[in-house]
Amino acid sequence: MAATAETNNDFFKSNVIGHPAGLFVLFFTEMWERFSYYGMRALLVLFLTSSLFDEGWAWPREQALALYGTYTSLVYLTPILGGYIADRYMGYRNAVVLGAFIMTIGHACMALDTPFALYLGLFFLVAGNGFFKPNMTSIISHLYVNHPEKKDGAYTIFYMGVNAGAFLGILLCGYVGEQIGWHWGFGLAGIFMFFGMLQFYFAQNIFGEVGKKPLKENKEVVFEDKNDKLNPFTVIDKILIVVSSVIGLVWIINDPMSKIGNTNILDFSVAGMDGSNFMILFALILFIFLLVTRILRYSEVVRDKMIAISIFAFFTVFFWAAFEQAGGSMTIFAADYTDRVLAGNSANIFRVVNTLITIIPLAIITWVLHKLFQQTFKNYALSNIFLGISFVIVWVIVGFMLYNQYLQENPEVPASWFSVLNSLFIIIFAPLFSKLWESKYNPSVAVKYGMGLILLGAGFLSLAYGASGIPTGAKVAAVSMIWLVFAYLFHTLGELCLSPVGLSYLSKLVPGRMIAFMFGIWYLAIAIGNKLAGTTGGMIDSITEEHSLSFFFMLFFFIPAGAGVLIILMRPLLRRLMHGIH
Structure with missing residues (x-):
């Protein structure tokens, strides 16, 4: 030192x-x-x-x-x-x-x-x-x-x-x-x-x-609560971590392999369920079992705080599954469905x-x-x-x-240009949000999360309205650029409500000795969200052909906005679980 x-x-x-x-x-x-x-x-x-x-x-x-x-x-x-x-x-x-x-x-x-x-x-x-x-x-x-x-x-x-x-x-x-x-x-x-x-x-x-x-390595353990106790990983814990991690990694890599190279290493069925879906569901069950059994072994206060973090991580999946459409379906919308040729004024x-x-x-x-x-x-x-x-x-x-x-x-206008709006809006609005969080109008973390998810949904509502005139199954169109600008604006406002807040509360709620483990859980939630972004975004053609492009973007309005309303309704529960952390 x-x-x-x-x-x-x-x-x-x-x-x-x-x-x-x-x-x-x-x-x-x-x-x-x-x-x-x-x-x-x-x-x-x-x-x-x-x-x-x-x-x-x-x-x-x-x-x-x-x-x-x-x-x-x-x-x-x-x-x-x-x-x-x-x-x-x-x-x-x-x-x-x-x-x-x-x-x-x-x-x-x-x-x-x-x-x-x-x-x-x-x-x-x-x-x-x-x-x-x-x-x-x-x-x-x-x-x-x-x-x-x-x-x-x-x-x-x-x-x-x-x-x-x-x-x-x-x-x-x-x-x-x-x-x-x-x-x-x-x-x-x-x-x-x-x-x-x-x-x-x-x-x-x-x-x-x-x-x-x-x-x-520091062997000394500091307990923030007198009733706290060590919760070492058991042999079963370690086995569950390895098995669920390996299955999840195989599934993540197998997805593009099966679609691009026609090499599906999960090409089997179990009880009528596709092998790929069965394995990822099995891995998810194992991981949830691991998380629940570990949380239950902590003291009451630590247990409650970790439950709160797990709830926030769950809703984080919904946020990133929609937000990361920026590099996927929103990029496709910019390239193929947006009028990017400008003239005159x-x-x-x-x-x-x-x-x-x-x-x-x-x-x-x-x-x-x-x-x-x-x-x-x-x-x-x-x-x-x-x-x-x-x-x-x-x-x-x-x-x-x-x-x-x-x-x-x-x-x-290059199709990739619209993605710069996220960084531009962050630079413009981040100081305002920072001031708001320090003022008397600073809402609870549940409300911030809800606002972030609802604003994210509002961005897709803008795209859905802009795409409402595109015929079913159309591969190209010439929609005004303004709808993409609005979408990125709302998405950035949502990001400023949720993303920095999540990491801040993670550091406040989790005891120092467990911060690495819970950061791992947090990054895992973001990774799942990113993979879901690719999977759901890949459905753009099938959904557009059966319904419309507007319907495709409406799904990304209803799911995050619905999740936002739900976590706001959970505010009293989260307040109790956080034990005075604001």
């Missing part, structure tokens, strides 16, 4: 807009990782479903969304293992560098135009993310361990880096992929992942000893708006970069050089993109 404290004192000597320079090393590393992730995510389904004429692979939508759902779900599962390995064997910094390097290889593979390279690339991206994602936030946590009063501000700045990366990644990779070539877009994501890795690697000494070595308005929302955030981030250079160039010149080169490339691409849009008489 002495080494950590000394490191923190040195760490806090530098200053960039009120925070240590080292925080901004993490800021830019995370920014480039999010750039690469969201840039690739924006292109994946578009590329797979685009026609051969457009140099896509012309996959059926169900197949593309099955692969998308499997990829995004695994992205939330591997950090559980990656965090464990870093804690005990590698240290956070080595894990971040290794994860970034593996993801760079993954993006490089996806720049190649072969099915094998695509699958290999996705495998590397999932594996690399497992090492990278959990350990960046762990570094911040340890750097600020003796400065808790500064931690909220540090995470706020870090979160802005996440959104800046997502915004630029979708904007630039989407533009390059759609206008120049899909694999150029995938490759661009890899270039910035590589620069992010180099920037972090050559500046990591700024963190002192933090994250350099794995943590020594509409074209001029888009040019001005797109220029402003691109240049202003990029100029602000570049100013922060300049401030960082002033503090760190002397000691970390190589890291700064790589970071500077990456920004030069960004400005060149931005200039090229905006120049071409002004040259075109009737510019076409």
Whole structure:
């Protein structure tokens, strides 16, 4: 601990807009990782479903969304293992560098135009993310361990880096992929992942000893409640974890294998039930049994709080199953059902708006970069050089993109462009929500969750209304863009109500010694939601042919909105289970 404290004192000597320079090393590393992730995510389904004429692979939508759902779900599962390995064997910094390097290889593979390279690339991206994602936030946590009063501000700045990366990644990779070539877009994501890795690697000494070595296991257990007790994993617990995890993983991977490659390893039936459905139901029953039996073995207060967290995790599944349609069915709606060709005043308005929302955030981030250079160039010149080169490339691409849009008489809005609205609206509205949660109007967590789910449903209601004039079974249409803009606005407002709140209450309700286990449950809930997003989104053609596209989006209104009303009605129960935590 002495080494950590000394490191923190040195760490806090530098200053960039009120925070240590080292925080901004993490800021830019995370920014480039999010750039690469969201840039690739924006292109994946578009590329797979685009026609051969457009140099896509012309996959059926169900197949593309099955692969998308499997990829995004695994992205939330591997950090559980990656965090464990870093804690005990590698240290956070080595894990971040290794994860970034593996993801760079993954993006490089996806720049190649072969099915094998695509699958290999996705495998590397999932594996690399497992090492990278959990350990960046762990570094911040340890750097600020003796400065808790500064931690909220540090995470706020870090979160802005996440959104800046997502915004630029979708904007630039989407533009390059759609206008120049899909694999150029995938490759661009890899270039910035590589620069992010180099920037972090050559500046990591700024963190002192933090994250350099794995943590020594702490045998001392602190009980927050005098009636609390240890609840060690039994042999049966461990068997249930392994069996349910293996079955779930096989099911997640088998889904796209069976639909894309006609290789179904769960091709059997049990009591008239399809083998795939039977196995995932069996795994779910085993997991619920494990969770219930473990919770019942805790003391009353801890038991109640864990039940509350489990209820929130359950509703989190519904949120992400709908929210992650952004990379699936909503992307398809933008590409095939939205009028994206602009003319006259509409074209001029888009040019001005797109220029402003691109240049202003990029100029602000570049100013922060300049401030960082002033503090760190002397000691970390190589890291700064790589970071500077990456920004030069960004400005060149931005200039090229905006120049071409002004040259075109009737510019076409890229289908991927609409996804940037989520990051843009977060940047605009996050400070307002933060103020609201600190005011006397701060609602209970159940109401926040309900508001988040209802607002999410409202976004799909907008799409359902916009699609109401599209004939049954239609594959293309030209609906106004305004309905997508409204959808992303409502979805972002819903995200701000639910996503940060869930993690905050998880940390408040769960005792410190069990935080890793419950974070694992939380990420599992998000992973299930992501997989369901791909599965349900893949039904877009079958539902549209039988009913209509408007009916398809109405389902995503009724389910999350209904879940939102239900959790609001559960407010008295949740208040009792939380035992005074507000």
